[in-house]
Amino acid sequence: MQRLFYMLSFILISSKALANTGIVPPITFSKAENINKYTTRIPFKLVDHLMVVEAELLNKKGNFIIDTGSESFILNKTHFQNVYAFNKKEGNTTGVLHNIENLHQKHIKKIALQGFTLENKTSDVIDLSHIENTKKLKILGIIGYHILKDYEVFIDMYLNQITLTKTDHVGNKLTPHVYLEKITDSLNFTLKKHTIVVNGFINNHFVKLGIDSAAEFNQINKRINEKALKYFIPKKRLILTGASKHKRIEVLAGKLHRVKLSKRIYFGPMLTVLTNLSNMNEAFGTDLDGILGYEFFAQKRTIINYKKETLYFIDFPLPTH
Structure with missing residues (x-):
């Protein structure tokens, strides 16, 4: 069922x-x-x-x-x-x-x-x-x-x-004393209206990805290039209800492999659904290949600076035994 x-x-x-x-x-x-x-x-x-x-x-x-x-x-x-x-x-x-x-x-x-x-x-x-x-x-x-x-x-x-x-008008923090942890990496992004868009790769195929903290699953556009799509491994079908309560769709869910945003910023397999992003792309006048949501933040402790259009990353503590 x-x-x-x-x-x-x-x-x-x-x-x-x-x-x-x-x-x-x-x-x-x-x-x-x-x-x-x-x-x-x-x-x-x-x-x-x-x-x-x-x-x-x-x-x-x-x-x-x-x-x-x-x-x-x-x-x-x-x-x-x-x-x-x-x-x-x-x-x-x-x-x-x-x-x-x-x-x-x-x-x-x-x-x-x-x-x-x-x-x-x-x-x-x-x-x-x-x-x-x-x-x-x-x-x-x-x-x-x-x-x-x-x-x-x-x-x-x-x-x-x-x-x-x-922050001030250019994104500088009004106080330098904020984080005890060390920032270990950073990544530039662009804002499409209000959406964070990053360049990335699935294996070695270039993709544009949006970042959304309320996307419960990552999404990959079903129209993405087949060379990237082969790293989406489907497992089962789900019924999704979106921001409106009037419509539900059936999608394939599985794991997306070999996602990286730079040579140092990469991810383990992420729970992802295969869906149609045409409504979103039309609204933004862009062409996103996918959306990174909860699974992104679960793997990366992330700082967002909208005015500088930069993401910063802090490492998770090393496990102790």
């Missing part, structure tokens, strides 16, 4: 229309730890393969998904019903499987993230109840690029925490 999986991946904002505004009180991340004036550390829990942080908004306690593949800060309409008709956003949000309709926006006057204050942020408001039902978890919303871009973002799967450090 086929198992039903949910994969949250690439919530792509296709419309740039502005909406009327409503004031939303601060969001508080109660478990965050201030490291210094410009840095906070927030623990996350893994729900299946999603990184989830706890927060409180409008006297509601719940969870937010950390999603580098989402352009916006998103609130779950299920828990925030005070969205009036005049706040409806023009156009749709495009998901990897289907358009997301009935999209609204609210203007957030102020977000308090422990010692940080984020002002004049816009939140999209959509129905995320299908994610809640699948994950059996109360989800208040999704934290995406519009929030993360002003920070250097350290996603640490070893300690299950995300560290946010405020």
Whole structure:
């Protein structure tokens, strides 16, 4: 019997229309730890393969998904019903499987993230109840690029925490005293709208790959060159539900081998699904061969600097016996 999986991946904002505004009180991340004036550390829990942080908004306690593949800060309409008709956003949000309709926006006057204050942020408001039902978890919303871009973002799967450090307009940290660990490597990337795109290789075949922290499985485009596709070893079929609750697709799942991003940055076999990325590529005006998600971060302790368009890597500790 086929198992039903949910994969949250690439919530792509296709419309740039502005909406009327409503004031939303601060969001508080109660478990965050201030490291210094410009840095906070927030623990996350893994729900299946999603990184989830706890927060409180409008006297509601719940969870937010950390999603580098989402352009916006998103609130779950299920828990925030005070969205009036005049706040409806023009156009749709495009998901990897289907358009997301009935999209609204609210203007957030102020977000308090422990010692940080984020002002004049816009939140999209959509129905995320299908994610809640699948994950059996109360989800208040999704934290995406519009929030993360002003920070250097350290996603640490070893300690299950995300560290946010405020940066200036060119991406320099406002404080040098952030990481105890040593940065061992780096990699340049390009931003296609809000998506991190890296050059890489499957065996020796050149590919373009997007990086998305909320992709529960890696994805490889079924239209990829056959020389690269032969290193995808299928194991079984899955049913996936995307960012919209209205459509499901059947895909092949297996392991992707021989992925590397440079001579020194390479990966062991990664759980991957074979799917059609045409919707996403059309939305971005690019041609991605695949998406690296949870499996990427599980193998690499990764720091994202959006303004410098650079990834930095910190080694996992060596196992002790």
